[in-house]
Amino acid sequence: MTAGLLRIRDLTIASRERELVHGVSLEVGRGEAVGIVGESGSGKSLTLRSVLGLLPNGVRRTGGAVELRGRAGLVLQDPLAALDPLMSVGAQLEEVCATAGGLGRAAARARALELLHLVRIPDPEARRRDLPGQLSGGQRQRVVLAIALATDPELLLCDEPTTALDVTVQAQVLELLAGLRAQLGLAMLFVSHDLAVVGRVCSRIVVMSQGAVVETGPTERVLTAPEHPYTQMLLDSVLTVPEAAS
Amino acid sequence: MLRWLGRTALSVIPVAIGVVIAVFALLRIVPGDPARMILGEQATPESVEALREQLGLNLPVWQQFVDFVVTLVTTGSTGDSLQYGVPTRELVLDRAPITLGLVGLAVLFSILIAIPLAMIAAVQRDRLPDHVIRVIPMVGLGMPTFWIGLILILIFAVGLKWLPVGGIGTGPGEPLRSLLLPALTVSLGFVPGLVRSLRAELVDQLGADYVTTLTAARVPRHRVLGRHVLRNAAIPALMLFSVNIATLLGGTVVIEKVFAINGVGSLLFSSISNRDFPVVQGVALFCAIAVVIVSVLIDGIVQLIDPRARAQRGGAVRRRREASGTQEERA
Amino acid sequence: MRFLRRARRTPTLLVGVGMLTIVVLAAILAPVLATHDPAQQDLAAILQPPGAEHWLGTDQLGRDVYSRMLFAARVDLSIAGIAVIAPFVVGVTLGLIAGSVGGWIDWIVMRLTDTVVAFPFTVIAISIAFAVGAGATGIIVAVAYIGWVVFARVVRGSALRMRESGWLAAARGLGYSRARILFRHLLPNVMPQAIVVLMTELVVIMVAVVTFGYLGLGVPPPTPDWGTMIAEGQSFATTKWWIPVIPGLAVVSTGISLSLIGDGLSDVWKVR
Numbered sequence: 142m143t144a145g146l147l148r149i150r151d152l153t154i155a156s157r158e159r160e161l162v163h164g165v166s167l168e169v170g171r172g173e174a175v176g177i178v179g180e181s182g183s184g185k186s187l188t189l190r191s192v193l194g195l196l197p198n199g200v201r202r203t204g205g206a207v208e209l210r211g212r213a214g215l216v217l218q219d220p221l222a223a224l225d226p227l228m229s230v231g232a233q234l235e236e237v238c239a240t241a242g243g244l245g246r247a248a249a250r251a252r253a254l255e256l257l258h259l260v261r262i263p264d265p266e267a268r269r270r271d272l273p274g275q276l277s278g279g280q281r282q283r284v285v286l287a288i289a290l291a292t293d294p295e296l297l298l299c300d301e302p303t304t305a306l307d308v309t310v311q312a313q314v315l316e317l318l319a320g321l322r323a324q325l326g327l328a329m330l331f332v333s334h335d336l337a338v339v340g341r342v343c344s345r346i347v348v349m350s351q352g353a354v355v356e357t358g359p360t361e362r363v364l365t366a367p368e369h370p371y372t373q374m375l376l377d378s379v380l381t382v383p384e385a386a387s
Numbered sequence: 388m389l390r391w392l393g394r395t396a397l398s399v400i401p402v403a404i405g406v407v408i409a410v411f412a413l414l415r416i417v418p419g420d421p422a423r424m425i426l427g428e429q430a431t432p433e434s435v436e437a438l439r440e441q442l443g444l445n446l447p448v449w450q451q452f453v454d455f456v457v458t459l460v461t462t463g464s465t466g467d468s469l470q471y472g473v474p475t476r477e478l479v480l481d482r483a484p485i486t487l488g489l490v491g492l493a494v495l496f497s498i499l500i501a502i503p504l505a506m507i508a509a510v511q512r513d514r515l516p517d518h519v520i521r522v523i524p525m526v527g528l529g530m531p532t533f534w535i536g537l538i539l540i541l542i543f544a545v546g547l548k549w550l551p552v553g554g555i556g557t558g559p560g561e562p563l564r565s566l567l568l569p570a571l572t573v574s575l576g577f578v579p580g581l582v583r584s585l586r587a588e589l590v591d592q593l594g595a596d597y598v599t600t601l602t603a604a605r606v607p608r609h610r611v612l613g614r615h616v617l618r619n620a621a622i623p624a625l626m627l628f629s630v631n632i633a634t635l636l637g638g639t640v641v642i643e644k645v646f647a648i649n650g651v652g653s654l655l656f657s658s659i660s661n662r663d664f665p666v667v668q669g670v671a672l673f674c675a676i677a678v679v680i681v682s683v684l685i686d687g688i689v690q691l692i693d694p695r696a697r698a699q700r701g702g703a704v705r706r707r708r709e710a711s712g713t714q715e716e717r718a
Numbered sequence: 719m720r721f722l723r724r725a726r727r728t729p730t731l732l733v734g735v736g737m738l739t740i741v742v743l744a745a746i747l748a749p750v751l752a753t754h755d756p757a758q759q760d761l762a763a764i765l766q767p768p769g770a771e772h773w774l775g776t777d778q779l780g781r782d783v784y785s786r787m788l789f790a791a792r793v794d795l796s797i798a799g800i801a802v803i804a805p806f807v808v809g810v811t812l813g814l815i816a817g818s819v820g821g822w823i824d825w826i827v828m829r830l831t832d833t834v835v836a837f838p839f840t841v842i843a844i845s846i847a848f849a850v851g852a853g854a855t856g857i858i859v860a861v862a863y864i865g866w867v868v869f870a871r872v873v874r875g876s877a878l879r880m881r882e883s884g885w886l887a888a889a890r891g892l893g894y895s896r897a898r899i900l901f902r903h904l905l906p907n908v909m910p911q912a913i914v915v916l917m918t919e920l921v922v923i924m925v926a927v928v929t930f931g932y933l934g935l936g937v938p939p940p941t942p943d944w945g946t947m948i949a950e951g952q953s954f955a956t957t958k959w960w961i962p963v964i965p966g967l968a969v970v971s972t973g974i975s976l977s978l979i980g981d982g983l984s985d986v987w988k989v990r
Contacts, residue, residue: 289600529969530966531948540955635838
């Protein structure tokens with residue numbers, strides 16, 4: 142087996158009052174797209190955040206190991222909250238470029254524009270002066286993606302990146318993600334409560350419930366022949382386009 | 388900008404009206420003859436009647452109010468001082484600079500003391516420095532400001548003899564040197580509450596998603612704190628000040644008695660001893676107006692420095708410009 | 719009860735209640751615990767340092783400081799305790815109505831609040847006390863006029879959140895009358911936060927009572943009061959520093975106990 146990019150073993154995370162994640166293990170290989178599905182409170186977001194050690198206040202990793210061999214970028218759910226509301230998107234992106242690559246101002250600006258092009262922001266020269274509040278939701282999320290890509294990562298950590306977006310915009314962002322992955326050879330760990338989205342984007346699925354992994358396997362197998370009743374329940378609740386009434 | 392002015396006027400005008408009514412009603416909040424209340428129980432019926440005439444208390448209430456407002460608008464006074472016979476405005480404005488200087492100095496000290504403490508506590512959340520710093524609001528909120536003043540006098544003026552005990556001196560470094568200890572006292576009374584609120588605000592900011600995003604993108608901690616968190620916390624912090632300015636002013640007024648400072652506060656106390664009610668009204672009105680003006684000023688500053696507000700103003704211009712250009716694809 | 723169980727596991731609450739109990743008991747049992755009559759002067763033994771006869775020394779009229787402290791506790795605590803009732807009731811009621819009904823009632827309450835808040839508490843309290851007369855009554859009336867604002871604001875916020883969450887509309891949809899919703903449903907929900915604020919307000923009011931005493935607007939002598947004790951002791955502070963300092967410590971301790979209780983309660987009830 143090739144050494145994976147990310148290996149999580151027996152991860153436990155707890156707050157002051159109770160354990161939130163019990164003994165979660167998963168692996169992500171180079172270029173692989175793995176999805177974590179579950180309802181709110183299943184511990185999927187915490188698992189994702191622990192890869193970079195970015196757990197929220199009062200929550201700590203209490204056991205297990207996280208082995209990350211490479212750099213990871215993070216895309217969070219709410220792009221409005223994920224960006225500093227008082228600074229232009231250009232300035233924020235340039236700041237990341239400068240510190241990540243040790244670049245000077247001009248070089249950082251050039252790289253920032255390059256990244257904005259990469260995430261398909263129209264008219265980047267004009268948009269870079271905008272505040273996050275002035276962009277649309279989809280544009281904001283692209284900026285967040287650009288920031289994640291600025292560190293030249295091998296793994297993209299996505300926490301419900303499309304949940305806060307309109308449905309039509311969701312599709313565009315997912316398409317962008319797929320394109321970038323192919324172009325840059327990125328691996329991805331994609332967290333969502335939406336089984337349909339995860340199914341589209343990932344080749345392997347990890348199903349979590351109440352802080353533990355209940356099932357894992359290749360996407361096709363999990364979606365067509367789930368072994369755990371919880372997975373079946375998730376499947377059943379996915380709305381499909383209804384047959385036209387005959 | 389015009390919209391902001393309109394909005395501000397809409398909220399300030401009712402308050403101004405309310406303040407004027409409240410000041411007018413001060414003497415009449417308890418049933419009984421206001422003139423008798425001023426002169427006390429031993430007053431002779433003749434002197435009571437004379438005062439009633441002088442204060443216009445024999446007129447119907449609505450007319451008294453109209454006269455009050457007219458006097459206020461034309462002379463800026465709440466009447467004539469019963470003791471000195473001059474319009475209250477003169478007495479109040481004469482003392483105002485000292486008090487305002489004291490408040491300004493106190494604000495400066497509060498900022499210098501509270502911000503570092505709140506930052507350390509927030510960044511070191513739930514660790515030892517945080518627990519130690521969180522004791523300060525707990526202990527400090529129950530400390531009467533005048534008592535703090537006494538202790539400071541004992542330590543610095545009497546014990547160490549670094550600073551004067553009271554009054555405003557005329558030597559070198561004055562009046563600053565005399566105002567140092569009083570201002571420090573007022574700010575120490577204010578700091579506990581300020582530290583608590585600032586810390587809470589900073590903790591909120593530190594937990595925000597943008598901090599996570601930037602940290603994940605390897606931006607160094609000190610940059611995240613200095614360039615992002617502090618700026619985001621600054622505006623709520625300014626609003627905090629705006630809300631608490633009245634408390635600060637109140638503390639200053641009491642402290643003037645402890646340190647024998649000749650400001651608006653000591654005017655208030657001497658007027659109370661002398662039963663000079665119009666001056667009491669004048670001081671109360673001055674304080675309220677000062678608070679309202681400062682609130683409006685702070686709100687205005689926020690409008691100027693908040694890039695989101697600026698964007699709204701600039702945005703109107705840009706939107707008009709773009710409307711005539713090509714329609715962009717919004718993703 | 720679940721509350722008692724959780725309360726027992728919250729150290730802040732326990733310590734706070736413990737401290738407050740000591741203070742309150744000292745106040746209630748003052749006649750029993752005092753060693754001397756607080757008003758009794760002994761001009762032969764003025765300004766004595768703490769010793770066997772007078773545990774905390776004597777003041778400038780030879781009165782026993784320790785006994786005066788106990789009786790002062792009675793005065794200051796009872797005035798503060800009484801003074802906070804009216805603001806609490808009025809503030810919570812106004813806040814409930816303003817937050818849940820909204821509209822012009824809310825607007826009026828907000829403007830009223832803004833007007834009161836524009837005046838520094840001390841300044842307006844002194845002015846009102848001037849009009850009403852010094853002493854306990856003055857303080858209580860002054861606090862009644864301005865102390866309700868904090869409660870109104872906090873309760874209004876809670877009620878507003880409940881209204882916006884659609885909860886209110888649902889209850890109305892079920893056919894409950896406005897009054898019933900207000901008292902049997904909204905009130906219990908806003909109570910925890912209101913009581914936590916009550917603890918903070920008690921500290922503020924107690925400090926105000928002591929400040930009034932210091933300024934000479936409090937209860938008349940010879941009734942002891944922490945504020946007047948500090949004021950009287952001020953002149954001797956350079957040599958007999960304990961006379962003005964110790965009453966202040968009493969105020970601070972009471973303040974700490976109340977703050978601890980407030981913090982502890984907000985932990986137990988999970989109030990923000």
